[in-house]
Each structure stands twice: as C-alpha cells, then as structure tokens.
Amino acid sequence: MFNKNELILDKIRSLAAHDLATGQLLFRLTSLEEPSLQCTAESEEVTDAMGSVITTMYRAKKATLSATNSLISLDLAAEQYGAKKQVAGLKDYTYGNETDNDAKIEDYAYEILTPTDGKITLAHKSSKEIKYIYSIVNNEIGTMYVAGATASAKNFVADNETGDTTIITVPEGLTSKIYVEYQYETLEAMKISNRASEFPRAVSLVVYAYFKDRCNENITYSGKIICPKAKLNPEQIELALTSTGKHAFEFNMMKDFCDETNDELFSIIVSQ
Numbered sequence: 001m002f003n004k005n006e007l008i009l010d011k012i013r014s015l016a017a018h019d020l021a022t023g024q025l026l027f028r029l030t031s032l033e034e035p036s037l038q039c040t041a042e043s044e045e046v047t048d049a050m051g052s053v054i055t056t057m058y059r060a061k062k063a064t065l066s067a068t069n070s071l072i073s074l075d076l077a078a079e080q081y082g083a084k085k086q087v088a089g090l091k092d093y094t095y096g097n098e099t100d101n102d103a104k105i106e107d108y109a110y111e112i113l114t115p116t117d118g119k120i121t122l123a124h125k126s127s128k129e130i131k132y133i134y135s136i137v138n139n140e141i142g143t144m145y146v147a148g149a150t151a152s153a154k155n156f157v158a159d160n161e162t163g164d165t166t167i168i169t170v171p172e173g174l175t176s177k178i179y180v181e182y183q184y185e186t187l188e189a190m191k192i193s194n195r196a197s198e199f200p201r202a203v204s205l206v207v208y209a210y211f212k213d214r215c216n217e218n219i220t221y222s223g224k225i226i227c228p229k230a231k232l233n234p235e236q237i238e239l240a241l242t243s244t245g246k247h248a249f250e251f252n253m254m255k256d257f258c259d260e261t262n263d264e265l266f267s268i269i270v271s272q
Helices: 074-081
Strands: 007-019 025-029 032-047 053-069 105-113 119-121 132-137 140-147 155-159 167-169 178-186 202-213 220-232 247-253 267-271
Touching (some): 007 220, 053 220, 105 119
Parallel strands (some): 140 155
Antiparallel strands (some): 007 025, 007 202, 032 053, 053 247, 105 178, 119 167, 132 140, 132 178, 155 167, 202 220
16 A cells, blocks of 8 residues: 655656547647646635624635746647647648648748859749849848849849749849848748637646655655646747747646536646
8 A cells, every 4th residue: 555645746747738539649848847736716705694704615616737848849839829830741740640741831031142143042942922132231231122024233033943942143233242031831840820719729638747755765756647628828828039938838727517427627646
C-alpha cells in the first residue's frame, strides 16, 4: 500500500493536451514556470427573519490551471487562437499525418542587392507580381521604381519565366543597391492564422510532475493532474516579442455537461 500526505513538489515536468474524441496528442509543453491550480465557487448566505446567517450554500465550482511557458510555443499559440498550425508539405498538421508535397506556404521576404550587368537575382521565385522596387541612398529608402513592359529610366522588368528564381532587370543607369519586397511559396515553413471567428476547442489535459518525500529527498514520486475537459482562455493572450519573452496561458476546467454521472473537474494522482 502506498499512502502519503505531505510531499515536496519538485517540479512540473510537462503538460500534454489531447483531442477529446480520439485521445490523440495535440501539443506538449515542457518548460513551465509558476504553474498554479486555482479553485473557486459561488456562495449564497441563507438567513433567518432577523438576518442572521443560518448557513452558507456553495455552488458553481470552477477550476483553472495557469502557467507560463519559458519558450514561445507555436502549437500553444495555435490552440489559443483556435487555429491549426500549418506545416508546409503536410495536408493537415496532426501527429501521424500523411505527406502532401503540394501543400506550400506563401512566405514574405525582402532583399537588398547590388545590380550586376543591370540585373539582380532574388533568392526565390516570386509567387506574385513585384510592382515596386526602391533604390538605397545613404542606407535609406530612396527612389521608387515601377514594374513595366520594358526597362527604362523609371521602370524595371521582373522575369519569372525561367529557372527557380526571379531575375529583375533594373531601371536604366541604376547602379545603387536595390531594396525588393516579394512573396514566394515554400515547403520549408510553418504558419498560424489568428481569425476573428475562431476560438479554442475543448481538450483533455495531463500534467506530469515530480514529488519528493519530505523525510527523504532521495525518494521521488510520480505525480499527475488529470483534467477530462478544459478550454484555453482566449480573453487575454500576450506573446512577448523579445528573446527573453515568455508565453503565458490559462485553462478553464469544466465538467462534461452531457455526462450526468460524472462531474469531475480534475484529479490528482501520486504514485510510487
């Protein structure tokens, strides 16, 4: 028999989120800081004719699991936005999916290039018409030039017909560096789209943890927090766009409304 009361929480190892219907792993977080499990309930006082409290009735239990991931997680961000992370080369980014080599992502790029023999060659083939290029003067954006049928003093020509890249014939007499922005298709990219009409889905959670024996720290126990149903809170999502930025999140736990025999919000399991 294994029966313990007071334990030392060593660390949270990871959080795994699963599809409610299939149990498939959706995403996993491994660098959790300041995790917190909070429970609340609504209260209502029952009073007598004199206003004295007879008892307090409690109802509407709620539980939330919040933490901050040390690293920016693209899988977590996609779930917070209610989106799917697109991976180029894959039809549908799920674990165990099939490859589709035509599933490209349209990426954006800019280049600053110096003309050679009146031409510049981009690193990729542009997927859409390049309408403008710009000269660089004293490290600043200078004159704007417009795409034309032939190269002239004010026009350039972008050739997309040959090879795996785009070759631009620059305006006549232009020898300074050129700034070009363009779009191209690639199989080496990921994409997340945050749409106004999409919100997080319900998932199941398993939080894995380590515990230490309070009398012997050399003894380690395995712990889990099991949540049958939870949703990410989309009310406030912040990604700190710095190298030291963190990724905060909060799950609202809920019982399965359609399961009248089980109102479990979460369970804590500790095993030897």
